Amino acid sequence: MTDEVEKKKIEESLKLAQDSEVGSRVLSGKTGFFIRWFAIIMSLFQLYTGFAGELPGYKQLSIHLFFAMILCFVYFPRSKKSPRQGLTISDIILAALGGLTAIYVFANYDHWIMSQGDAATYDILIGGALLVLILEATRRSVSP
Numbered sequence: 001m002t003d004e005v006e007k008k009k010i011e012e013s014l015k016l017a018q019d020s021e022v023g024s025r026v027l028s029g030k031t032g033f034f035i036r037w038f039a040i041i042m043s044l045f046q047l048y049t050g051f052a053g054e055l056p057g058y059k060q061l062s063i064h065l066f067f068a069m070i071l072c073f074v075y076f077p078r079s080k081k082s083p084r085q086g087l088t089i090s091d092i093i094l095a096a097l098g099g100l101t102a103i104y105v106f107a108n109y110d111h112w113i114m115s116q117g118d119a120a121t122y123d124i125l126i127g128g129a130l131l132v133l134i135l136e137a138t139r140r141s142v143s144p
Helices: 002-022 029-051 057-075 089-107 109-114 121-142
Strands: none
Touching: 029 057, 057 089, 057 109, 057 121, 089 109, 089 121
16 A cells, blocks of 8 residues: 555656646647747757857847747646646637747847837837736746
């Protein structure tokens, strides 16, 4: 009996560790293949900019945020009750919004730099949306 209980506890610990490291959502098929390669491309981008190429810090951070936001909303479900197989529409929408707001920062880098202290209303709205999306992505990845 003791061996079975101990074995079960070890399995639960391993499952908890895996869920916190790579998310608790299991993706397969074309979606899993695409997301796996998306994560590999993120890693290659980080290695390239770390060793060979260099972007202005703001641009590099926005590209990193693009990858991280999409991966976070894809791999970490909204709650414990959310489905673990496949993606929900809300997760896809949040991943797209997170990715688009991060790319907006990259694409409008010069505009953001030149308008120091005098941000346009749409910049403030997009920044606020990005802040809320970052907080949601953090909540998903930190809390089980």
